Amino acid sequence: MKKLVALLLAVMFVLPAVALAGTVKLGFINSITGPEAPIGENLTNGVTLAIEDLKAKGIDVDLIKEDDTGKPDKSLAAFEKLATRDNVVGIVGPYTSATANADAKLAERYKVPLIVPAASKEEITRQGFKWTFRVSGTTGDYAGVLLDLATTLGKPKTMAILNENTDFGVSGAKSAKEIAQKKGIKVVFEEAYSKGSPDYRSTLAKLKATNPDLVFMVSYVADAILLMRQSREIGLSPMAFLGAGAGFSVAQFAKEKEISNGVFSSTQWTEEAPWAGSKVLFKRYVKQFGKPPTYHAACAYESMMIMGQAAAAAGGDREKTREALTTGKWNGILGEVRFQDYDGYQNQRKAVMLVEQVQNGKHETVWPLKDAVKKPIWPFPGWKK
């Protein structure tokens, strides 16, 4: 018995070293449980589809999944485990901005290529890092497309910004303010709230008193619903509610028809996105997982496709994988992806954004107009009594 155990142990230690030929070992960190799990689910499913498609291309991925519950400390631990114990070639993830920002530093230290699929905090790819690549657009892209839409459809003069005081929220608010000022919209209200409070009514009442044309919110799922519920309660009815992706883009939010109808949300991908395969992926996702995907699914799918192909071509070498990512060019579900240096960013994809609006309890693509399936409803029609 003892000999058998010893043999087994020996095999377990030796195996990773020889590594099965033809397979690449990759890591995936995500908010599988926790407050951001409803969004995390989209990333997990997107990656699952990518693994299937990589297999069809002849690339077997040995994927090791880690759950960071959306907490930076757990995410760091997961990254260290993947980088040092599992010896993965590259890592895709994690979801939230706070965790991705933390992990980017470890990618640099352990020299492991990291592709960030959906975290949008600007600074993540603005720190001169060589090992972090980002498929996701930035909060600047989010605010930009929403304000493009607002200034084209109407003539808003003032805007209120309400954001969660997390990495994502703060970056989102900062970008929104900068872009609003460039477009001549006055920011009349700014507030960062700490999540988890049962009562935002007083803050929203103060916001309402400034009578803004636009209300720009940056939140994850639970708070997005809570904020919109309480906005309805106090009768806040601006020209438009603009949600910076995340919590405003999930089906769970759209389903709350009473409070979600008419709300705009920036997105990086929809069923109608102008790139080949979007419709097919959307249908396949719905068939396999029983609900419509958010843009997070497509971002995670594309990130894993890129990482899988780059790592396989590099023969499982981390440095060569990094070079492949820096110089490579991919054409997939998000159109052409290249990791470029621009505007102070390094290894950042220039994202093409769309806008969705919740109409009748469903997210519909309404912007840009050439890809729209429904006409945007402007201005916000007011609350139904």
Add this chain to the structure above:
Amino acid sequence: MIVFFQSLISGILIGGVYALIGIGLTIIFGVMRVINFAHGDILMIGMYLTYFLFTLFHIDPFVSIVITIPLMFLFGAFLQKVFINRALNALPQNQILLTIGIGLVMSNTVMLAFTSDYKILTTTYSSSSVEILGISVSEPLAVSFAITVAITAALYWFLYKTDMGQAIRATAQDREAAQLMGINVKRMSIIAFGIGSALAGTAGALISPTYYIFPQVGSVFTLKAFVITVLGGMGSIVGATLGGVLIGVAESVGGVYIGSGWKDVIVFVLFLLVLLFKPSGLLGTSKD
């Protein structure tokens, strides 16, 4: 001015629920001199109970308290009989460790069973409101406030007018003397913990339609309950009622005039000030 009254009203309404949580904690402390650090987790159990009664059996959260109250009472009585009673004469720090431990076991069990995903309970009235003089009053909050007032009133009646209530208060005043007078103090302790748990569970049920539910939600409320109880005076029911409303208003009004990210700071500064100038709490009388 409207903003001020709006925040005042929301603060009072949410404060009612805080009061319910605080009263539960203060009764338990009064009778047993045990600070129940599992209080928020008991509230969390109440939330999950409400959630599943609603999603599986379609029982309205406000109606379901008829089921939640007795169940949570039994759950609390069970905790008291099996765990807390054994530690009644132990060192205070051991009692604290025991209740913290019970809380951790509860939140982690729920996490294993239902994962740490946020659950959102949506009723037809989750975002309804009525407007009174330009101030919007949240319907679910107003209903839960009314229920809170009714329950608090019933509790006062029970504690001050019934024999058992008097026995509980006697136990709280002096455990040994009460025992000498022929009061079954062990039984009173079980009932007190049961009532405390039922109140926490009810608060969980009342807050469910407007909040979200996850396994670690308890810690937020344990801390709040503790602050409320100390603020009002440990063991004082009137104090806890007052403390709850005061914290609710401080959060709400402070959120408007200082900043919503500062809510907790405001609460704890208030807490420290009371401790500095009236260490026994607003309505507390130091006994020990």
